[in-house]
Amino acid sequence: MATIRQRDSKVIWHPYTPMKIWPEAIAIVKGEGVYLIDEDGNRYIDAISSWWVTLHGHSHPYIAEKVSKQLTVLEHCIFAGFTHEPAVTLAERLLDILPQGMSKIFYSDNGSTAVEVAIKMSLQYWNNKGIKKKKLVALENAYHGDTFGAMAVSGRSVFTEAFTDLLFDVSFVPFPSKGNEQQSIDALETLLKTGKVAAFIVEPLVQGSAGMMMYSPDTLEQYFQLCKKYDALIIDDEVMTGFGRTGPLFACDHISTQPDIVCLSKGLTGGSMPLGITACAQHIFDAFYDDDRMKTLYHGHSFTANPIMCTAALASLDLVLDDACTKSRDQIAEAHKTFAAGIHDHPLIGDIRQTGTIIAIELKTGITSYHNNLRDELYRFFLGKRIVMRPLGNIIYILPPYCITIAELEYIYGCIKELLYELQAKQASPTH
Numbered sequence: 001m002a003t004i005r006q007r008d009s010k011v012i013w014h015p016y017t018p019m020k021i022w023p024e025a026i027a028i029v030k031g032e033g034v035y036l037i038d039e040d041g042n043r044y045i046d047a048i049s050s051w052w053v054t055l056h057g058h059s060h061p062y063i064a065e066k067v068s069k070q071l072t073v074l075e076h077c078i079f080a081g082f083t084h085e086p087a088v089t090l091a092e093r094l095l096d097i098l099p100q101g102m103s104k105i106f107y108s109d110n111g112s113t114a115v116e117v118a119i120k121m122s123l124q125y126w127n128n129k130g131i132k133k134k135k136l137v138a139l140e141n142a143y144h145g146d147t148f149g150a151m152a153v154s155g156r157s158v159f160t161e162a163f164t165d166l167l168f169d170v171s172f173v174p175f176p177s178k179g180n181e182q183q184s185i186d187a188l189e190t191l192l193k194t195g196k197v198a199a200f201i202v203e204p205l206v207q208g209s210a211g212m213m214m215y216s217p218d219t220l221e222q223y224f225q226l227c228k229k230y231d232a233l234i235i236d237d238e239v240m241t242g243f244g245r246t247g248p249l250f251a252c253d254h255i256s257t258q259p260d261i262v263c264l265s266k267g268l269t270g271g272s273m274p275l276g277i278t279a280c281a282q283h284i285f286d287a288f289y290d291d292d293r294m295k296t297l298y299h300g301h302s303f304t305a306n307p308i309m310c311t312a313a314l315a316s317l318d319l320v321l322d323d324a325c326t327k328s329r330d331q332i333a334e335a336h337k338t339f340a341a342g343i344h345d346h347p348l349i350g351d352i353r354q355t356g357t358i359i360a361i362e363l364k365t366g367i368t369s370y371h372n373n374l375r376d377e378l379y380r381f382f383l384g385k386r387i388v389m390r391p392l393g394n395i396i397y398i399l400p401p402y403c404i405t406i407a408e409l410e411y412i413y414g415c416i417k418e419l420l421y422e423l424q425a426k427q428a429s430p431t432h
């Protein structure tokens with residue numbers, strides 16, 4: 001009988017996969033806590049939370065139970081002209097924990113759609129007010145998703161190259177790397193001074209896809225203050241950072257100035273189902289609240305606010321807000337810190353950085369890019385160690401489910417040390 005892997009190769013086209021170069025896919029038959037188990041019985045530690053979504057571990061029984069019950073009550077319902085308990089309760093509960101000033105929740109399906117909605121909300125906001133502001137500003141190398149609007153506000157890269165001339169014009173400010181913060185802040189201010197900026201969109205504190213690039217809360221605070229000063233909207237894209245990845249529930253909780261719009265997805269349902277949220281402040285909603293139908297936000301998806309997904313999100317919230325989750329996040333952060341302190345002087349480490357539960361190690365190879373050749377070697381090395389790790393070029397990172405134990409983290413750290421040792425030995429060998 002053919003394996004799942006063999007059947008897959010005949011019928012599936014995988015995301016972000018050069019199918020000719022990388023035809024194999026590992027067939028996972030079960031998820032259990034931090035582990036993914038394949039059809040041959042191998043157990044892999046999911047060190048990257050399956051593309052940053054899994055918060056509490058795979059197949060969490062509490063989420064499964066709640067979802068299973070909801071399936072027998074209401075599985076789906078059109079969300080224009082109708083509503084339901086899970087959507088309303090989730091909105092109420094999210095507004096309780098989101099940055100102050102958020103007052104309405106708009107549902108969609110994933111991170112990219114949450115961003116699309118944020119972009120449309122902010123552009124139409126100014127349009128509805130009769131004010132000409134159409135410019136969007138983002139950080140260099142940003143990643144906000146794969147739909148066209150989300151691609152437009154993302155850095156121009158290999159991901160967007162085939163579509164570059166079709167993407168609307170966005171201004172990018174330099175990334176605030178250490179020592180260049182002021183340059184980045186000044187560049188934003190110069191753009192804001194034109195009075196044409198509709199919104200500034202940003203991944204707060206950590207640019208994920210760019211290579212877990214990190215910057216300080218102080219810089220984020222200054223960006224936000226400038227946007228307020230020059231009356232540009234702030235879109236806080238917490239799709240990756242939301243629900244405790246950086247320590248507190250949201251990355252913008254590290255600062256005091258509030259955004260106007262917040263995008264959430266990934267960990268929102270604990271990673272069990274796709275759901276996107278665009279939360280906004282009252283003044284945004286008010287600009288659409290009018291007798292004139294032309295001021296309506298004409299956006300929606302078939303599965304908007306699906307009750308099963310909302311139920312999964314409510315169950316995940318119960319778990320996130322439990323003290324045990326805060327404790328786990330603190331433990332992960334502490335373990336990362338100790339590990340980083342122990343290896344940061346290693347000659348092959350260009351940079352090691354950490355924000356909350358995320359740690360990234362940039363290996364010295366000369367070039368830093370997604371297509372760094374080393375990437376495939378690293379990927380295979382960790383798979384061989386039964387760890388799911390998707391290096392971003394020469395950058396390896398751990399972004400684990402919160403249920404990971406210290407022993408499991410220690411195992412990953414040990415494998416990273418072994419990798420460094422192997423790479424060093426290779427470099428030292430005369431045949432290298």
Ligand SMILES: Cc1ncc(COP(=O)(O)O)c(C=O)c1O
Pocket residue numbers: 110111112113115143144145146203208209237238239240265266
């Ligand atoms: C900050 C950020 N925004 C948006 C997205 C897009 O989310 P999705 O993959 O669910 O469309 C991502 C995905 O990695 C992300 O990291």
